[in-house]
Amino acid sequence: MDYSEFSFAPPSRLDAWLNSLRLGHADDKPRIAVSACLTGQPVRYDGGNRYDGTVARVLRRWLLLQEYCPEMAIGLGVPRPPIQLVRTADGLRVRGVADSQQDVTHALRGFADTLPASLSGAVLKARSPSCGVDNTPVWAEQGEPLGTASGAFAARLSERAPLLPMISEPALARAEQVELFVLQVYCYRQYQRWGAGEWLVTVRDAVAEWKVEAVRAPLLAYLERVLD
Template identity: 35%
Template sequence: MDGKIRVGVSSCLLGNRVRYDGGHQRDRYITDVLADYFNFIPVCPEVECGLPVPRETMRLVGDAEHPRLITSKKGIDHTEKMIRYCTHKVQQLENENLSAFIFKKNSPSSGLHRVKVYGSSGQPQKKGRGLFAAAVVNRYPFLPVEEEGRLHDAPLRENFIEKVFCYHRWKMFLQNNGGYKELLIFHTDHKLQLMAHSPKHLSKMGRLVAESKHVSREDLLGKYQECLLEALSLKATVKKNVNVLYHIMGHFKKLISSDEKSELLEIINSYAQSYVPLVVPLTLINHYVRKYRIFYLLEQSYLKPHPDELMLRNHV
């Protein structure tokens, strides 16, 4: 991994005083933990589209699919101004080489999920998406995106960060102009990670790689990328992880003693029953993989999808 991963972020989450009231919404997990691995590119659509700090609060009004951005008291409509800004900004973001975006929840500009939209009854429905967040998702449908609030949920956080690191590796593969051989290596190294998310996608991607000589490179990589990100969006459940753990054990079960095998099976079973987190069986497995130098497993991204220091598998 050369340098930090470039990630867009709602500017107020970094502690920048860009909010309507002149304050910020610094998120310590982002600034104190993720910042060690991610190089954040701050974006405040409201300030960057020309609105002042402080400013009147705004909300989404009308149809949830095509809401208007209106100030709460004076009713000033900023929709066109924001849409003009978004069109320009999402294009400009292409030069930033982002591998993810973290949005501020509930914002009519930056919120990603369940943003309030006020209908004619005056009653809000949590069905909307901030205008800028919508523009980013439309322009970059494969980009991993999340809200800071959801990053405080351990399984969602692990899933998002795993996806960011994997997408970043994929982007590096694309940037290095990898050919068939490199795609085969990428696919082989990610097999167990894909299996933990979706065995169905793993088979489909295997077929894509096997038949790759018969399709254009552009077609192949487009389809492969779509499957990769679709697979990673599916949750790696305890049941699917247990299946992968047994599969891994199959690679060295003849090398370890029957006592060691019983101990590992017992630990996998404890994980299956949610008595211990995923990091427990994986620590023992990593020990055997290193001890017996099992090359296929040593290269598997599943055994190290993100830095250990983030401790993401201590809570899932």
């Protein structure tokens, strides 16, 4: 992704929104989980990475990035045989592509449970059997494609904290999407600190006045979920 696509030179519209909503400041950034391959770490099965400038550079202005590679964390090394998401009679499993006896579903879900509950969001690599968020190819045991689902690590994170803002890197391709995600993370951090209190109604009423529909509508929908 091209970092130069974004014109976030301070003071940006996002800074102005965060200030007006009183959701935090530059010395008090929320911490989010990030797939380590997106920041350039050589942790993919083939020893490569999937560096993404928006994640590694743009987001850092507002967020602290805590990098994780679930597959490395459960002891799969580099290089390692690829794994995939398979629908079985026991539900979705993460298995070896070449060795269907290899099943790392439990280990990946268990690793998700070790992440701190204080994390306020996650940006995870798309289409990964571990990290994908609703976009990972699912295969039948016989090998036919069966649509998409979340990877085992991402699915467990979402089960643990259903309101946690969680996104794949292709969904940060436009400035409004970056703004929306950062705003959701700051709102979630406020929710972690204060619960769904009066602040949430104040923020919702202020956002309802915003003119940028691409941010206003989805942020209001998110705030309604938090208020529920």
